[in-house]
Amino acid sequence: MKINQSIAPTAGTSMQNKGSFSALIGTPNYQKLLETAIADPKKRSTFVSSLISAVATVPKLKDCTPDSIISAALPFVSFDFQFGVGCAYVVPYGDKATFIMGAKGYRQLAMRSGMYKKLDTIEVRQGEFLGRDEETGEPEFKFIRNDEEREEFPIIGYLAYFELLTGFKASVYWSKERVMKHAKRYSRSFSPELYKKYLVYLETGEGLTHDELRDCSSPWISNFDEMAAKTILKQLLSKKGVLSVELVKAFEAENDKGAIESTQMFDAPAPTSETPVTPTEPVGKTPVPTTDEDGVVIEEPVEQPKKRGRKPKAASGANEDAMDALFFDGQEG
Numbered sequence: 001m002k003i004n005q006s007i008a009p010t011a012g013t014s015m016q017n018k019g020s021f022s023a024l025i026g027t028p029n030y031q032k033l034l035e036t037a038i039a040d041p042k043k044r045s046t047f048v049s050s051l052i053s054a055v056a057t058v059p060k061l062k063d064c065t066p067d068s069i070i071s072a073a074l075p076f077v078s079f080d081f082q083f084g085v086g087c088a089y090v091v092p093y094g095d096k097a098t099f100i101m102g103a104k105g106y107r108q109l110a111m112r113s114g115m116y117k118k119l120d121t122i123e124v125r126q127g128e129f130l131g132r133d134e135e136t137g138e139p140e141f142k143f144i145r146n147d148e149e150r151e152e153f154p155i156i157g158y159l160a161y162f163e164l165l166t167g168f169k170a171s172v173y174w175s176k177e178r179v180m181k182h183a184k185r186y187s188r189s190f191s192p193e194l195y196k197k198y199l200v201y202l203e204t205g206e207g208l209t210h211d212e213l214r215d216c217s218s219p220w221i222s223n224f225d226e227m228a229a230k231t232i233l234k235q236l237l238s239k240k241g242v243l244s245v246e247l248v249k250a251f252e253a254e255n256d257k258g259a260i261e262s263t264q265m266f267d268a269p270a271p272t273s274e275t276p277v278t279p280t281e282p283v284g285k286t287p288v289p290t291t292d293e294d295g296v297v298i299e300e301p302v303e304q305p306k307k308r309g310r311k312p313k314a315a316s317g318a319n320e321d322a323m324d325a326l327f328f329d330g331q332e333g
Helices: 021-025 028-037 041-057 059-063 066-078 103-112 176-186 192-204 210-215 224-240 245-255
Strands: 088-093 096-101 116-125 129-132 139-141 155-164 169-175
Touching: 021 028, 021 041, 021 066, 028 041, 028 066, 041 059, 041 066, 059 088, 066 088, 066 096, 066 245, 096 245, 103 116, 103 224, 103 245, 116 224, 155 176, 155 224, 169 176, 169 224, 176 192, 176 224, 192 210, 224 245
Parallel strands: none
Antiparallel strands: 088 096, 116 155, 129 139, 155 169
């Protein structure tokens, strides 16, 4: 959802030069903008309160233009997402705020379509990935049954899977190494070296300078596992899923900006009331280009010809070897 720039007089100007966000959002032009975008007065009031609270507590947002903040937050209303539960995020980058979907948001939109019997993501621990089937290339796993026991092992990869009501099943597995290569390639805010230092810091409380610690607020570092789950779930749904109108809009909302280029993000405070969810009628598969968090189209790996009785070649960049690094079980944003 975009803002009509003709009624956003401060477009391109940060609040550092124009005053507080709470004062700006109360001006007639912004009130007119919000009334056009959100007809329900109760929803509009909750939306404004959440934004004012978020901007007041996140210094980076004060560098962003007010219209970009509002534009980045309006999809919460469009998708009937609650603030503060990790469905999506508003991410400041330079003087622009952008909208970022979370894995939880994609799960909610897919389940609302009424076509999915099962849909989830899971972290794969060391020893659980058994390799790929020689005939089909499908990944095979043997999961540790005891949760406390499996949490003692490092995370080596991420699995997204679904089953439709029709019985059709599909899954995508990426090793942690592959996810890190993806993040390094498409997110300038991600550094594998800084991420590893951050994991050590979580264990020891040492090893990071003040500036490095500030840079670790990037979601690809502070919330790596959540971002990894979101990435592979988006890959799975866009390639093999049944896409509802809402899912298509979610892909478009993320691809309409240069997403994860921030050093800080916020998840707005929870509202005082909930908005009822209205299921969306599913549609057939809609061709949506697979892109990363920066809106860059990801080229599909070239599928190698298979020969019966011989193991197929692995696609370029799909190294499934386990990493020796420490792991960080990131919180769901």
